[in-house]
Amino acid sequence: MGTPARNLLLVSGTRPEIIKLAPLYHALKTRPDTRVQWLHTGQHGDMAEQILACFDIKPDIKLARRGSTLAEFSIGCRAQLEQVMQEPWSLAVVQGDTESAFLGALTAFYHHVPVAHVEAGLRTYNPARPFPEEILRQMIGRIARFHFPPTERxxxxxxxxxxxxxxxxLTGNTVVDAQNWVITHRGIGRKIEGRGHLLVTTHRRENWGHDINEVCYALATIAERHPELQILFPVHLNPVVQQPVHAILGHVPNVKLINPLDYLEMQQALADAWLVLTDSGGLQEEAPTFGVPLLVLREETERPEALEAGCAQLVGTQRAKVVDTVEALWQNQDAWQAMARAGNPFGDGKACERIIATLERDLA
Structure with missing residues (x-):
């Protein structure tokens, strides 16, 4: 068997990276004259193992996580990547804006290996929000040779x-390709009748403290006004989130506080939802696939396409605005339907096809 024309390294470290690289990995594996290797940095541990198994992926290269702090992880990861880069790679593929993506891109750059950046071009131009991701993705942008933005913006x-x-x-977002994969291979789809639940997630550190309290008090008000509405709240395991959520909502009958969901469980929860309240960037991309309106619990978003398309609204965290916006959608079915039917502005499920077409045309 001859040497493959393209020797590709996919670098992942966190749950979102795995989700968004998984469909590309499977698509690349089918291409002739292409060898693709999956490297996992260990930035996320058990969460990563679950999602890798979900997508039937066994990493070819697994780095050992060293230390507990981000600095210790970065030093250990960079040293191990140096050894990996001794192999003659044709391309390193990274996704998004994590420490793993940046370290993968930086190490490849030092070894004169071209870098492909999946989900390139997301910007808030505020170095503090999201921190440190905004600066990491800008730095990857200076290194990359191939840029695959998900949207025109x-x-x-x-x-x-x-x-x-x-x-x-311009490719669209591979997150939609990933959703299509689990819909086909894992049977995800709406399984309940009626309106559905209100799905809530919040975890971003800029919302810790007062802002999380405000969201919880808003949910308590909504639950009291609408006892027939089930509120499903997978609570982040960080004590900074757990404590106020359980203190404020732990005894509200129609609020169900549960442990964080794995990827398949979250996709099913989205499919069965009436409305989503979240500060998650990923859910802003995923909810529209199932036609579920979404309210963003942030003051700004690097995904304004959802706002422009009409499938999401920016509400922040102040209790009055959150309550009023949910109430308006509850009372006005036409407004809810307009959001539900807006479609997904982030992709059509063909992002991987476009990425591979570019690489096969332009990668020497």
């Missing part, structure tokens, strides 16, 4: 930063 951001147009391919 992301593409425009790259052009504004003087990235050459010929290096940019």
């Amino acid at each position: 992301a593409r425009a951001a790259l052009l504004k930063e003087n990235i050459a147009d010929k290096l940019i391919t």
Whole structure:
């Protein structure tokens, strides 16, 4: 058997990276003259193992996580990546804006290995929100040779930063490809009748403290007004989140506080939802696939396409605004339907096809 024409390394470290790289990995595995290796940095441990198994992926290379702090992890990861890069790779593929993605891109750069950046061009231009992701993704943007923005807005951001147009391919977001994969292979789809539940998640550190309290008091008010509405709240395991959520909502009859859901459970919870309240970036991309309106518990979002398309609204965390917005959608079926029917502005499920077409055309 001859040497493959393309020797590709996919670098992942966290749950979202795995989700968004998984469909690309499976698609690349079917291509002739292509060897693709999956590297997991260990940035996420058990959560990562669950999601890898969900997508039938066994990493070819697993790094050992060293230390408990981000700094210790970074030092250990960078040293181990140095050894991996001794192999003659044709391309390193990274996704998003994590420490693992940045370290993978940086190490490849030092070894003159071209970098492909999946989900390129997301920007808030606020270094503190999200922190440190905003700066990490900008730095990856300076390193990458292939830029795969999910939306026209992301593409425009790259052009504004003087990235050459010929290096940019508008693809859509691979998260939709991943959803289509689990719908087909894992049987995800709506399984309940009626309105459905109100699904809530909040975990971002900029919302810790007062803002989480405000959201919880808003949910308590909504639950009291609508005892027939089931509120499903998978609670992040961080004590900073757990304590106020359980203190404020633990005894509300129609609020169900549960442990964090794995990927398949979350996709099913989305499919069965009436409405989503979240500060998660990923859910902003995923809820529209199932036609579920979403309220963003943040003051800004790097995914404004959801707002422009009409499938999401930015509500922040102040209790009065959260309550009033939910109440308006409860009372106005036409407004809810308009959001539900807006479609998913982040992709059509063909992002991986476009990425592979670009790589096969342009990767020497």
